[in-house]
Amino acid sequence: DGGSLGSFGPGRMVKEFDNVVFNDAIGVVHGPIKTQFGYHLIYIKSRSE
Template sequence: MPIACARHILVKSKAEAEKLKQQLAQGADFGQLAKKHSQCNSARQGGNLGEFRPGQMVKAFDNVVFKKPVLTVHGPIKTQFGFHLIETIYRD
C-alpha cells in the first residue's frame, strides 16, 4: 500500500488560498506561510502532516496526494474543513 508525506495550508476562503498560492509562486516559504495562516494544528510544524496512507485523509485530499505530481503546490482544494494548498513531499 502506498505511503506519502505531505504538508498543507488550510484557510477558510478560496480567495485567501489563491492569495497565498500567489505568494508561494513568488518565492514565499511554504512553512512560514503555514505557520502564519493555516487553521490546522499542523501549522506549528509548517503544515507538515507526516506520513499517511490512502484513506486516512478525506477523499479530495487523498486524490491530490496520491495522484498529482510531487513537490508541486496544488489547490485550492475544497473539503469540509475549508480550502487547502497541498504539497506532497514524497510518495512511495
C-alpha cells in the same frame, strides 16, 4: 508543525486529499483544494510505494 501532516496512507484523510496526494505530481503545490474543513494548499514532498 507549520501545517505538515507527515506520512499517511490512502483512506486516512478526506477523499479530496487522497485524490491529490496519491495521484498528482510530486514537488508541486496543488490547490486550493476544498474540503469540509475549508480550503487547502497541498505540497507533495515525496511518496513511498
